[in-house]
Amino acid sequence: MKVYxxxxxxxxxxxVRCMLPLxxxxxxxxxxxxxxxxxxxxxxxxxxxxxxxxxxxxxMDRNKLAAAQLLKLKRxxxxxxxxxxxxxxxxxxxTMFYGTRKLVKKINKILYDFIKISDLVTTTTKxxxxxxxxxxxxxxxxxxxxxxxxxxxxxxxxxxxxxxxxRIGIIGSTLSTGDYEVASKAISKLLxxxxxxLVVLGVNKNLDKNPLLYKIFKKEFEFLKKIEDxxxxxxxxxxxxxxxxxxxxxxxxxxxxxxxxxxxxxKSNLKFLEASMAGMAVVAQGFSDGQSPYQQNKEDTNYMxxxxxxxxxxxxxxxxxxxxxxxxxxxxxxxxxVLKNYNIKTKSYLWVDAxxxxxxxxx
Amino acid sequence: MLIKKYMRxxxxxDKKIKSILLERKELIEKGREITKQIEELExxxxxxxxxxxxxxxxxVPWANKIRKEECGTYENIEKIEPVxxxxxxxxxxxxIFDAVEEYKKALDEKIKQGKW
Numbered sequence: 001m002k003v004y005x006x007x008x009x010x011x012x013x014x015x016v017r018c019m020l021p022l023x024x025x026x027x028x029x030x031x032x033x034x035x036x037x038x039x040x041x042x043x044x045x046x047x048x049x050x051x052x053x054x055x056x057x058x059x060m061d062r063n064k065l066a067a068a069q070l071l072k073l074k075r076x077x078x079x080x081x082x083x084x085x086x087x088x089x090x091x092x093x094x095t096m097f098y099g100t101r102k103l104v105k106k107i108n109k110i111l112y113d114f115i116k117i118s119d120l121v122t123t124t125t126k127x128x129x130x131x132x133x134x135x136x137x138x139x140x141x142x143x144x145x146x147x148x149x150x151x152x153x154x155x156x157x158x159x160x161x162x163x164x165x166x167r168i169g170i171i172g173s174t175l176s177t178g179d180y181e182v183a184s185k186a187i188s189k190l191l192x193x194x195x196x197x198l199v200v201l202g203v204n205k206n207l208d209k210n211p212l213l214y215k216i217f218k219k220e221f222e223f224l225k226k227i228e229d230x231x232x233x234x235x236x237x238x239x240x241x242x243x244x245x246x247x248x249x250x251x252x253x254x255x256x257x258x259x260x261x262x263x264x265x266x267k268s269n270l271k272f273l274e275a276s277m278a279g280m281a282v283v284a285q286g287f288s289d290g291q292s293p294y295q296q297n298k299e300d301t302n303y304m305x306x307x308x309x310x311x312x313x314x315x316x317x318x319x320x321x322x323x324x325x326x327x328x329x330x331x332x333x334x335x336x337x338v339l340k341n342y343n344i345k346t347k348s349y350l351w352v353d354a355x356x357x358x359x360x361x362x363x
Numbered sequence: 364m365l366i367k368k369y370m371r372x373x374x375x376x377d378k379k380i381k382s383i384l385l386e387r388k389e390l391i392e393k394g395r396e397i398t399k400q401i402e403e404l405e406x407x408x409x410x411x412x413x414x415x416x417x418x419x420x421x422x423v424p425w426a427n428k429i430r431k432e433e434c435g436t437y438e439n440i441e442k443i444e445p446v447x448x449x450x451x452x453x454x455x456x457x458x459i460f461d462a463v464e465e466y467k468k469a470l471d472e473k474i475k476q477g478k479w
Contacts, residue, residue, distance in 0.1 A: 002402075023417065026409035033416035035423040149417055244424065 001352075001359045004051035005029030006044060008058045011239040016144050016270065017057050017081050017124075023147070024348035029055075034150070034240040048076065053355050055079040055122075056114065060107045065114050072117065077358045080118040080136075083144070083268060085128055086111055091261030093177035119358045124268040125296065131266070140354045144270045145344040151277050152244050161250040165197040166321045167232075169251035169280065172271065174258065175202030176220055182285070183257040186313035191230045196321065199251050200224060201234040246278040252327065253320050254278075257313065258285035258292060267293040269300055273342050276303070276334035281327045283307060283316050299341070303334035429457060437463040 005022050007014030022029045028047050030039040048054045068078045086108035115135040122142045123129050129139045190196050207221050208214045237245045254275035258264040275282045282304035284294035305316045320327045441460040447453030473479040
């Protein structure tokens with residue numbers, strides 16, 4: 001069974017959803033290593049033609065749909081994979097695309113058309129699977145995982161926080177999509193403290209030089225500008241350097257606030273996995289019905305602190321600031337837990353099992 | 364199911380044809396077994412290649428640092444390899460190439476062949 005992976009514009013998604021399973025199972029794809037080259041169209045075509053199954057990760061344009069239809073004529077099996085919803089009015093952030101609401105609608109139509117022609121649909125969460133099952137009955141949930149080989153701990157010593165201050169991180173989409181707002185009271189209080197340093201990464205410092213980006217990220221950018229002298233503000237980095245950068249930030253506590261909307265409910269626990277791998281203790285968003293991305297696997301909640309009532313963000317963070325040994329122990333145990341339960345080296349068989357079901361239908 | 368309804372079976376005795384059929388069946392099975400082994404070996408080979416790529420990924424940030432420190436504007440790193448007689452006593456050899464000189468060399472060759 002030969003499998004070929006084709007991603008779209010989001011490198012981080014391709015890494016987690018495609019590169020991790022392909023490397024572990026000896027498959028192929030448009031990119032097979034962090035720093036390696038991206039295959040051009042001709043090589044992608046050759047790779048797809050030499051394979052039995054072609055996985056399209058979040059195929060957002062009609063050309064990919066047309067390619068999949070042609071590949072089906074060549075008796076190839078098509079897998080659609082996605083890890084975010086594009087459902088209209090679901091809370092899909094404006095930062096995910098460079099355009100208008102109309103564009104999200106258009107992308108969603110393409111994604112749905114793709115799902116309908118696919119032999120298998122794979123996704124990250126039960127909620128997203130439920131959205132897709134009305135369009136295709138073959139839907140499988142394949143969890144996001146980590147590859148310990150890609151984390152610097154294995155070949156380099158991680159950075160220790162020697163600043164004398166507790167470093168608190170707001171990183172990635174929690175910053176760029178405005179989700180930090182649910183914890184804004186806590187953030188304001190933390191900024192007043194001398195024993196705390198707020199570390200942010202996700203919106204670039206010179207973003208205002210690009211009018212389009214400024215328009216998209218105006219709210220987040222202006223928020224950071226206002227508190228610029230009190231925070232440690234980092235520009236975004238290439239995905240290939242992300243893990244090392246995250247470890248080097250030497251953040252003690254990662255906070256993961258999320259607005260309660262359908263978009264966020266469809267998200268996976270990936271940020272918890274990454275923070276744990278980087279040795280950070282996590283305070284993450286909970287929803288009152290226990291269905292936030294960080295609550296869906298009940299066991300996960302034993303390895304982080306969950307905030308359901310948004311007025312409690314400060315108390316939960318403060319608790320971890322004050323209890324250093326408990327914080328460090330929680331981070332250590334979370335890393336062990338993630339390595340045991342979300343390690344691609346022991347979970348890669350899930351992809352083999354899922355794909356085998358459609359591959360064996362040929363015989 | 365529809366085809367089966369109109370199918371019928373007849374039987375014949377012929378030792379020679381039977382042995383040919385059995386030999387053919389055996390060869391097909393052997394061929395399938397070898398195909399399976401080839402596929403498994405191909406997957407194993409891919410896994411080894413992907414592991415080597417992973418190791419290269421770990422060297423890239425270090426190599427980029429060296430490039431920044433040691434290479435001129437038109438230079439880049441060609442190869443990084445350990446050089447040793449004794450595995451406990453080795454050095455890392457970094458081969459640097461000059462892209463402009465390489466281009467000139469290729470052009471000189473074309474000139475020599477009368478193609479330039």
